[in-house]
Amino acid sequence: MVETKTQLNIAVIGAGYWATSAHIPGILQHKKAKLIAIQNRTLSKAAQIAADFGADLSFDDYRTLIVTANPDAVVISSTPNVHYEQAKFALEHHKHVLLEKPMTFTVAQAQELCELAEKNNLQLLVSCPWHYTRHGIEARRLIHQHILGDIKMISVLMTNPVDKLLKGINTSPTHGMNHAYLEPGKGSYSDPKIAGGGQIYTQVSHAGAYLSFLTGKQPAEVYAKFDNDGSVNDIYNALNISMENGALITLASTGATPLSVRNYEVRVFGTRGILLLELWKGTMVYYPFEGESRHYRELSEEEIYPDRAPVINFINTCLGLEENGSPGELGLAAMKIIEAATQSNKTGKPINILQTS
CATH class of the missing domain: 3.30.360.10 (Dihydrodipicolinate Reductase; domain 2)
Incomplete structure (x- = not known):
């Protein structure tokens, strides 16, 4: 757990099928979380998703989102080929990360992300609903x-x-x-x-x-x-x-x-x-x-299959309310x-x- 906050500002990177089915609804139902930004490779899709789910900001580039929107935490539900680069960039910029499975393409990449999260005292959670x-x-x-x-x-x-x-x-x-x-x-x-x-x-x-x-x-x-x-x-x-x-x-x-x-x-x-x-x-x-x-x-x-449980636990963990129920080491x-x-x-x-x- 981390230091207690009153609200967690969250951005979703790679907002598509699973993010709109599970993660975003989970964020919206949590009283201490605020969805502030959406990223999709197609800017028009990002803007539409943001409008439909109540986020103020939309981006087609995840780096710009992280630097400009400056969220406390990010949910990464993009395709697996970009999990590593997106999670690494977020962790390097001191953002807590929920990462969809499969965590990465390689063991070395997964190991690096776990070490980076630990080094920066950040939460890294791999989304596996059966752990809940x-x-x-x-x-x-x-x-x-x-x-x-x-x-x-x-x-x-x-x-x-x-x-x-x-x-x-x-x-x-x-x-x-x-x-x-x-x-x-x-x-x-x-x-x-x-x-x-x-x-x-x-x-x-x-x-x-x-x-x-x-x-x-x-x-x-x-x-x-x-x-x-x-x-x-x-x-x-x-x-x-x-x-x-x-x-x-x-x-x-x-x-x-x-x-x-x-x-x-x-x-x-x-x-x-x-x-x-x-x-x-x-x-x-x-x-x-x-x-x-x-x-x-x-x-x-x-x-x-409690599909919203990972993001709800992620929010609570980042707020210092719960332990991480699916840490990055399990994805590793x-x-x-x-x-x-x-x-x-x-x-x-x-x-x-x-x-x-």
């Missing part, structure tokens, strides 16, 4: 307080219907959202030069961060295979991961699934119990080796998995992250 569900927070507590014992294995299955986005096929309405203010720009998900890659960058960036969120541990080794299904981007990912404490992880992920049957299953196996989470279904069950099982109260539809952990998995898929060999760090 009560099931996720309780699962982390059970693991950190050793209630499950030593964590030996975690199994993750993550599917989400984004394969058409990754292949560059028209997907309106995106993610089944019938009332999106803006649709993603052409190539935002399908051009590797813009998005970094396919499923590994778009979705495993969630799961990779979640592993360290739950366990508090860093990935140590990754072996991975991808299937592009005829695309320039990976559509199917299968990863074997070893964490620094020796825990074994299997992570399978694909963007090729109907919306009605998407999965995000996390199975945590400890020496004293097993924890079963269904993140898209909002269920969690704890099975101790001794004693009765516990079925946690199901999440409501609104709680399953995800980038370690993404980078190693991509390298492993190319070489056919396991990648020892600890030796390359």
